[in-house]
Each structure stands twice: as structure tokens, then as C-alpha cells.
Amino acid sequence: MIPKRIHLVTSITALLLVLFSCQKDNNDNLKELNNKLEIQKNIDKAEVFRQNYSDTDSAFFYYNKAKLLCDPKKDPDSYVSILNCMADIQLNHADYIGSETTITDAIPYLKSIKDQTNVWNIYTTLATNYLRTYNLNDALLYYNKALGLKVDEPRKSLTKSNIGSVLLEQQKYNDALQIFLRLSAQKELQQKPEHNAKNINNIGLCYNKMNDPRGIQYLNHALEIRKGLKNVSGIGASNLHIAKYYDETKNFVLAKKHAQLSYESYTKANAMEDRLNALALIIKNSNGPELKKNSLLYVALVDSAFEVRQRAKNKFAKIKYDSKSEKEENLKLRTQKAQKELQIEKQKNRNIISYLIIILSIIIIFIIYYYLTSKVNKEKIEATYRSETRIAKKLHDELANDIYHTIAFTENKNLSIAENKEQLMRNLDAIYTRTRDISKENNPIPADQNYVLHLKQMISEFSTPDINLMLNGLNIVSWDSIDQNKKEAIYRILQELLVNMKKHSNATLVSISFKKVEKHIIVNYNDNGKGIDSKKITFKNGLHNIESRILKIRGEISFDSLPNKGFKATFKFPS
Numbered sequence: 001m002i003p004k005r006i007h008l009v010t011s012i013t014a015l016l017l018v019l020f021s022c023q024k025d026n027n028d029n030l031k032e033l034n035n036k037l038e039i040q041k042n043i044d045k046a047e048v049f050r051q052n053y054s055d056t057d058s059a060f061f062y063y064n065k066a067k068l069l070c071d072p073k074k075d076p077d078s079y080v081s082i083l084n085c086m087a088d089i090q091l092n093h094a095d096y097i098g099s100e101t102t103i104t105d106a107i108p109y110l111k112s113i114k115d116q117t118n119v120w121n122i123y124t125t126l127a128t129n130y131l132r133t134y135n136l137n138d139a140l141l142y143y144n145k146a147l148g149l150k151v152d153e154p155r156k157s158l159t160k161s162n163i164g165s166v167l168l169e170q171q172k173y174n175d176a177l178q179i180f181l182r183l184s185a186q187k188e189l190q191q192k193p194e195h196n197a198k199n200i201n202n203i204g205l206c207y208n209k210m211n212d213p214r215g216i217q218y219l220n221h222a223l224e225i226r227k228g229l230k231n232v233s234g235i236g237a238s239n240l241h242i243a244k245y246y247d248e249t250k251n252f253v254l255a256k257k258h259a260q261l262s263y264e265s266y267t268k269a270n271a272m273e274d275r276l277n278a279l280a281l282i283i284k285n286s287n288g289p290e291l292k293k294n295s296l297l298y299v300a301l302v303d304s305a306f307e308v309r310q311r312a313k314n315k316f317a318k319i320k321y322d323s324k325s326e327k328e329e330n331l332k333l334r335t336q337k338a339q340k341e342l343q344i345e346k347q348k349n350r351n352i353i354s355y356l357i358i359i360l361s362i363i364i365i366f367i368i369y370y371y372l373t374s375k376v377n378k379e380k381i382e383a384t385y386r387s388e389t390r391i392a393k394k395l396h397d398e399l400a401n402d403i404y405h406t407i408a409f410t411e412n413k414n415l416s417i418a419e420n421k422e423q424l425m426r427n428l429d430a431i432y433t434r435t436r437d438i439s440k441e442n443n444p445i446p447a448d449q450n451y452v453l454h455l456k457q458m459i460s461e462f463s464t465p466d467i468n469l470m471l472n473g474l475n476i477v478s479w480d481s482i483d484q485n486k487k488e489a490i491y492r493i494l495q496e497l498l499v500n501m502k503k504h505s506n507a508t509l510v511s512i513s514f515k516k517v518e519k520h521i522i523v524n525y526n527d528n529g530k531g532i533d534s535k536k537i538t539f540k541n542g543l544h545n546i547e548s549r550i551l552k553i554r555g556e557i558s559f560d561s562l563p564n565k566g567f568k569a570t571f572k573f574p575s
Helices: 002-051 053-069 076-092 096-104 107-112 116-132 136-147 152-167 173-184 194-207 214-227 232-248 252-269 272-284 288-412 418-442 452-458 486-503 541-552
Strands: 468-472 511-519 519-526 556-561 567-574
Touching: 002 053, 002 076, 002 486, 002 511, 053 076, 076 096, 076 107, 107 116, 116 136, 116 152, 116 252, 136 468, 152 173, 152 194, 173 194, 194 214, 194 232, 214 232, 232 272, 252 272, 272 288, 288 418, 288 567, 452 468, 452 486, 486 519, 486 541, 511 556, 541 556, 541 567
Parallel strands: 468 511
Antiparallel strands: 511 519, 519 567, 556 567
């Protein structure tokens, strides 16, 4: 029974721990889900503002909020994608240093990215940054890294086109031309007019640099396609390239005309950098009052462009700084909240542990109670069995023999003779006495306030004309404070000693004394009987019962005897 109950305790404990663990996991999962939803909410807001080119600072703000919520170790794809969008916004506002700083934060997490498109975006943005700042070697390095990734064919084509642009800037015109010519043969490019126009324009630029007359034809063709698409920025770029061609071929009238058209297109597109390039070419081909007017306009535009760039840089820097400050403040608040939650969690854990301890204690107490109750019942059964066995043995060994001899006496003797009749009466009286003694030995012992009286009465019954009994110190013991089991044990032990004395020792003098030493009661028994060899004492029957009883009350007993030197027994027990 006990192992089954222990197994039940273990099962209950395990179940409670599992429930607690599941609750904690559910809380963690809920927090993570809410965080992901908040990140996506900020990204969606940023995308809406990003589509409105005049409000890119708001887009940058919400991207930055999403970045601060995102854990790069758990979700590197989202983190890198957000950084790329922020860097692209800075790039389009000519904040090249800020853009490079932002994109650099993403590089340590590229190895953990699952979607290669996100890696391609990072390499492309970084390379474009280097191209705009004329760091051509690094631009070529990262465009080649982007080309080596497993992405779709349109992205590969765009990367090749970007590599051609870098080679064009490096004055490797023939290498660049070969790339653009191979791209022009692709059907996918021909199906995308804007990309096709850009590629045709690049071919024209390569031919021009190589002094090939076909260059102007390609530039004009690209311009016609962009006009058909009403691509304002594209029209501005084509006119600027054509203007540079005519400027280099000394056709200043056409150079100025196309430069003016380029300037107008870039003004509509609000492309400040390209607008300044077109205006510089106009100034080169102007003179007189017009030259002064355009020069003053150029200076004003340069100042305005610088102010716009600086304002954009300051905005982005301020957004980052404010977000950082807000993050630090939120971090403090979250830390305080986490500490409170930790205290609550610890208190919950303490409560759970307390409940477990209480449950375990109750179950253990129940098991111990059950075990002790079973043990006591078992001991009672064993004691009853031993008592019944001892009674049966006494009845057989003592009464049965006496009754048999008495029956034989009545059959063989003439009971009419007074002497025989008197002997019969003595035999019957002896049988009665033995029966009474056996009955008294097994009667329940009163352990109330009359205990001392009954103990004295039991001891006095062993006093005969031939046996002198002395009893000392019985009244110095406070028997009312002694446990009932101990009283019963003392009664039975003395009874066993006196029975053995009467049956075996032929003693004429018996002394029983009681004394109290500290927290123990000591009982000394002495008789002047024939005694036994203490080295040959075997604990059977009466002596075995005596030892068993004294051990049950956590006591100690010792025997001392020699042949013809009497018998001594000393035992003590805690009061």
C-alpha cells in the first residue's frame, strides 16, 4: 500500500508542475504574439507613409518603432528588412552616412536570414550607397555579392545592370557595354519598358564614351520610350545625357536646349541633385545677364539642397535619438514592471511550493498514520496470539496434567476414606488456584488512580507463609503522570518475574524496589532462590515476554544470577 501512495504523491506533484509550466509557456507565447502584432502594425503604418514621398520622415519613424520592438535573434528576417527600408529612405534623401550606418547594423544577422531576398536588398542598398558616394570598388564588391545570391531572374538582371553602371563610372566602357547588350537580348527586359529604356540609355552612354556615332541614336530611342511612359525622372535623365553629348560635340544650342528640358523635368520630379546637374550645364552654355541669373539660381539651389539634406539628416538622427531615449525610458519602466512581475511570480512559486508541501505533508501524515495504525493492529494481533498460545500452553502443561492426575486419583482411590477424600479436596483446590492465577494474568489491568492499589494486590498474592515479600519506594513514583502503556508493561513484567519465582526458584525472600533518577524510573527485583547461570540464560517464555515488554516502552533491562545465589533483574524506562 505505501509504494502506491508514494506513487500517487509523485503523480500529483508532477501534474501540478506540468500545469504551472504550461501556464507560464502560454503567457510567454501570448506576449510574443502581441509583440509580433505590434511590430506588423508599425510596419503597415510606415508603408502607407512611404508611398506618400512627401512624408517619408513619418515612415522612418514607424519603421524605427518596429525595429526597437523586433528581436534580431528571434526574427532576423523582419529586423533586417526593417533596417533596409530605413536605410533606403535615408539614401533617397542623400543621407549617405546615416544610410550606411543603418544598413551596417543589419550585416551581423545576414547569416541567420532564411529569405535570400532580404540579403539581396541589404547588399544592393549598401552598394548603391557606395556608388552615389563614388566608392566604386566597394560598390562593385557588394553588387557582385548580391549577384551570387539565389534570387529571382528580375533581381539578377537588375544587379547586372547596376554592375554595368559601376563599370561605366570606372571608365570600363566596353565591359559595361557587353553587360547592357546581353541584358537587351532578354525577353523579360523588353516586356518592362522602364527598365528597357534605362538599359538602352546606358548602351547609348557607352557608345558615346567610345566615340561610336550609334550612341546618340540609343539615347534618343530611350527618350522616346520614356516620353511614351510619361516618366518625368526618366525624361530628365535622357535629356541630360543628350545635352552632355551635344556639349561634348560642340553643338551648344542643342546642348542648352536639352539641358533646359532636363532641368524642367527634374523640377517637376523634385530631384534636387539632378536639377543642379542640369542647371550647371545650362550655365556652361549661357552668357551675359542669363549667366548671372542662372548662377544666382544655382547658388540658391545649392543652399536649399544643403538645407534640405541637413534637415533630413537631423530629422532621421532626431527620430533615432528620441526613439533611443524613449526606449531607455521604456526599458526602465519595463525593468520595474519586470521586477514587480518577478516578485509576483516568485510569490506564486512560493505559494505553489507551500501548497505542494502542505499536500505532501498531509499525505505523508496519512501514510504514517496508516502505517502506525496497521503496525499497532498487527502487534495487538500478535500479542493476542502469543497470549492465547501461552494460556493454551499453561492449560496444557499445568491444569491438564493436574486434572488428569486428579481423575486418576479418583478412579484408583477409595474416596470414602477420609484421608483420600481430603487429598482430593486439596488437589481440586490447587486446580482452582492455578485457574484463578491464569485468569488474573490475562485480565485487563486498570491504569486509573487505583493502579497502585491493584499493583500492590497483585504482588501480595504471591506472598505465602514460605515466601516473604518486601516492597519499597512504590509511592515515591508519580504514577498519574505515567503513560498507560508503561503502567501495563510494569505490571506484567513484575507479574512474570513473580510467576517464574514461584514456579522455579524456591525463593523464600523477594525484594522489589522503585526509585526515580532524573527522567527515568528504575525497578530492582531480587530473590534468594536457586538462581541460574547468567551466561546460559535463554530468553524463552517468561523472560522473552519481559524483554519484549520493556523494549516497547523504550526501556532497558539486565539480569544477574548465579546457581544457588539468587536471581536479580534491573530495568528502567523513561518517566
